[in-house]
Amino acid sequence: MSRGKLPSGVYIKHVPSVYSPEQVSRYLARISYPNPPSDPKEFHPTLENLEVLMQCHITTFAFENSVQHYSEHHTMPISPSYLYERMVKRAEGGHYCFGNNGLFAEMLKGLGYRTYTGAGRINVGPSLPAPPSFLAFVHKVIFVQPSQDDNTTYFLDASSGGSCMTRPILLEDGEWVEGATPSEWHGLVKSARGESSLATSLKDEEAAKIEWRLLVKHVKSPDGNEIDTKLLYSFITDEFHTADYEFANYGVYTSTNDIFWRSIVGSRCFWLSPQEEKEMVDQLQNWRKLNSATNSVTLVKELPSQYLGRYSMEGRVVKRHTGPRTTIVCEMKSELDRRDALQKFFGVVVREEDLHWVKGRPPAFNQ
Structure with missing residues (x-):
């Protein structure tokens, strides 16, 4: 049976990247891709x-919005030239989904992948079984057909935010893949919106399942007995374009109700240490008994580790997450503290002369 197909079995065609081969090569060096070819065409x-x-990308570029608050313009530019200059050439930080996934998708094209981008609706509601509360289409996502001769499609999100995906997942209802560690899994389910007007027939009016949902499951206790499941966002397979993202991006960084207006956020993956990896391996068997993932984890000996942790900036603290364990690694009491934390944990450069631009904005420390 054919699995992992877009509607009507359509193919993604090859589209040239906006970036030159030289820029793609510099990107591979920036993310420390193991043994990169001298020519991207190879x-x-x-x-x-x-x-x-994907894993090299999310360990290099943080999900962050520092430019929104530490700049005179208070915007989040997403043009390809800006993303390349800031993230690759100057190595000054990351972005949120429009930037991180925007850069990644174009670099994939430059490396020969057939890919396009879509959009999703973030769920701001609590964990399941609570009903979702979706925002508008303000989250950029990616679809890829990695095989050179068929239309098998994978879904991915390299934005690095929150409980981010760490590997592609087959676009198939009920598919699951392992996340940062064996204590986390991401899954896809096809569903219908409760308020939808679409049905499979007029006779029984069964809601048409035309919407995808990305779920994440977390082991919340070291013994693996407590599991939390959250619906991260929904998405459709329509292709979205520059005008769509520019409009959505403007809405995100100007909305006074948005988390990015109220906070300076940060999230970045990191490779686990040998000791931390050993602890994960020791608990692997117990956790995988609870896992419905159908894929195996790719082991690449050139990578620092097969598992990842995450740093997150939450309010005035930075937390370090490894599997079900969370520790506070930094407490910030001033803009200088936050600047140093952004650099140390998230690879974000904020110049001291730009710190004053946050004054009077919601995330600012008391002056």
């Missing part, structure tokens, strides 16, 4: 290499 656009690219 890159092998396989599923395994896609997973490695």
